Amino acid sequence: MDWFTASEYWWSRLVFQRALAVLYLVAFLAAAVQFRALIGERGMLPVPRFVARLRFRQAPSLFQLHYSDRFFAACAWAGCAVSVALIAGADSLLPLWAGMVLWFVPWVLYLSIVNVGQTWYSFGWESLLLEVGFLAVFLGNDDVAPPVVVVFLLRWILFRVEFGAGLIKMRGDACWRKLTCLDHHHETQPMPGPLSWFFHHLPRPLHRVEVAANHVTQLAVPFLLFTPQPIATAAASLMIVTQLWLVLSGNFAWLNWITIVLAVSALRLPGDAPPVPGPPLWYEVLVLAVAVLLLDLSHRPVRNMLSRRQVMNRSFDPLHLVNTYGAFGTVSRLRHEVVIEGTHDAVPREDSEWREYEFKGKPGDPRRWPRQFAPYHLRLDWLMWFAALSPAYAGAWFSALVERLLENDRDTLRLLRRSPFPPDAPPRYVRARLFRYEYTSWRELRETGACWRRTYVREYLPPTRLAGVAQRS
Structure with a gap:
């Protein structure tokens, strides 16, 4: 079925997959290095005590079945190893089904970590990595061209990330509407970066321009993601530039980077795709079934975005398949x-x-x-x-x-x-x-x-x- 695949996104998929694997590696590395003090057997919030209070279906995790520090370390380092293999392109050397399994492994491992991570893993970018990582399982490898429906579902995530963040700002702190939030944000953000001091001391009129440009990028540009090329590429490129500006101005873990990776999936990069046979029927059926499931689950984040009581960074299911996002609805003054x-x-x-x-x-x-x-x-x-x-x-x-x-x-x-x-x-x-x-x-x-x-x-x-x-x- 020619309508099922979009070979023009072959190179975008390649860059997207390798970059996502890098972020997986960073996430697993942080888990492996930090977990003992945070959630280990003698950690500040021990996993065994946490899972004893929950049923498996409330927080599906391998650690519901068994927990020891040694087992957690093995899972975290295994996630690092699989991530390195994906960065090297191991999925492209395997049959389609095996490549999908290889992408499924880090998703299961990281879901297991997040669902027992408690307060330490309550950040929106945890759910975002899981939601994007789940879709990556169905994006295919060198045996097939990228499925159109998965390409557009990735844009749907990017839309919710940007548009949700824009809405939470307009409904939240009045300084976003007055264009004055950046008078304070660079000084009061959670973890300033090496250039944050200089960003804070930029002229205040430039701060107003920054806020206004942010509103345009988050409230208007996301709709252009669903327009024909090259408009969608231009919209995604503008989002990438905006996120790189945020990368320079602070330390927001991988929030900005995974948003950039999502935007890459919407780019139409130059180069011809190699000839490949049509996708197998089982793959088409599986991808379409997953798409129907995710679109059905999307009604909850859509209702949240339309609500006057919009919440930020909420997962609506224990598998983190479809979530709502947003950041800095309120900006601290001190x-x-x-x-x-x-x-x-x-x-x-x-x-x-x-x-x-x-x-x-x-x-x-x-x-x-x-x-x-x-x-x-x-x-x-x-x-x-x-x-x-x-x-x-x-x-x-x-x-x-x-x-x-x-x-x-x-x-x-x-x-x-x-x-x-x-x-x-x-x-x-x-x-x-x-x-x-x-x-x-x-x-x-x-x-x-x-x-x-x-x-x-x-x-x-x-x-x-x-x-x-x-x-x-």
């Missing part, structure tokens, strides 16, 4: 950071020698310039940003973090940039204080070399020892 300190003193006093723990990505030392980590995801650093917004966001894990710092827990300390205490001499007390952080001016940067200035706000956690981890204030 930046607060939780600074964690420890002391060796037997009796903690204000004049004790309090030593500060340094995190890898979140602001700490005012003189330390932010680094680029995205698309890698520093989960603890991101949750620390939420903890600074409100102690309620940290209720499930912050006390456990403090307890592990008091123990000098090796796996937890690996999540940090630096511990101020040697491995054999943990602190006797740990405390947390809340500071307001502001970018310095050009003059202050030249004079002090500091990109931040910080002001003490209040106590966040009183001095605490292992005998009893106190509650946050």
Whole structure:
């Protein structure tokens, strides 16, 4: 059936698949490196305790059937290995059905991780990777041309990502309608990047232009994805440029990168496709059945986008097949950071020698310039940003973090940039204080070399020892 395939997207599919495999690799690598301290058997939110409360159908996962740290590590590193094979094009060397199975493996493994990841895996880009990864299973390999229906379903995801984000902004914070959100966003975003300070100091009229251009890209351009070529390619290219601008201005894990990868699937890249036979009947039937299922499930995110009570980043089914997305419906005007300190003193006093723990990505030392980590995801650093917004966001894990710092827990300390205490001499007390952080001016940067200035706000956690981890204030 000639209508079933679109050979003109042969090279777009190739780039899309290899780039998606890279993002899978990043996701599995982060899971393998960070899981023991976060959700391991002795983690802050242990998987065994979590799965004991849930039925399999509520959160399908291999770890519902069996969990051990060794088994989780094996699954995460297996995901890395399969991702590397996909990057190298192993799926194209296999028969069609085997290539599909190879793409299915990382989807099952990452779904298993996300469904037991709890707060640490509650970000929208987790569901987005799973939704895109599921469609990638049915995109085919070198044995067939790309199926038209899958190409357009990928555009449907991209449409929901961009249009949903645009709607949540227009319905949310008034600063988006006033074009003033970027007066604050680069300073208060979860994890600034190395260029965020400079973006913040751009002229305010340029900030207005940035916001207006963002509205156009998210509210008008997505509709052009469903128009004939070359208009659809132009629309996708504009989205790629916008996302690259966001990549430069902050650290948003792989959110921007997977949006770029989705946009690549809509491009019509030059080059002729090699001749291939028509797709087998079983493949056509399977792809069309999956398309019908996904379109049927799409009514829930559509209803959410049309609702005045639109929510961001919600999964409507335990398999994360069709989800709703959005970001920054509200922009913070002030930046607060939780600074964690420890002391060796037997009796903690204000004049004790309090030593500060340094995190890898979140602001700490005012003189330390932010680094680029995205698309890698520093989960603890991101949750620390939420903890600074409100102690309620940290209720499930912050006390456990403090307890592990008091123990000098090796796996937890690996999540940090630096511990101020040697491995054999943990602190006797740990405390947390809340500071307001502001970018310095050009003059202050030249004079002090500091990109931040910080002001003490209040106590966040009183001095605490292992005998009893106190509650946050």
